[in-house]
Amino acid sequence: MVPFALGGMALFAVALLVVWLAGAPAYWLWTCVAGFLWGIPGLLTMMRHDANRRRRRALSHPEFQVHP
Template identity: 55%
Template structure:
């Protein structure tokens, strides 16, 4: 499950960087600066998701080791 959380965070970060580097002027001209904040929120929301997935994977590994 951890790769899904990390993958999502990486995709949000890449989208934000592309928008920031290549489309910042276009976003400002058309009133879409909030798209950058949406990308940042995607990364930040992914952090607790990553923590939950790591904990879940650790518990799952422990359950399988006990069997």
């Protein structure tokens, strides 16, 4: 799930750059900023979810290795 969050944040960052360079209305600029900033808690949530999923899988499947 982490790559999806990073991809979304990257798209909002690129859109921010394009909107800024194009001189679009300010609300588009702030929409891109908000999208990027909302991606941060989403990224942190997905990182925690993936870590918990790996830990649960390691507990239920002994052959599964967890690499820090």
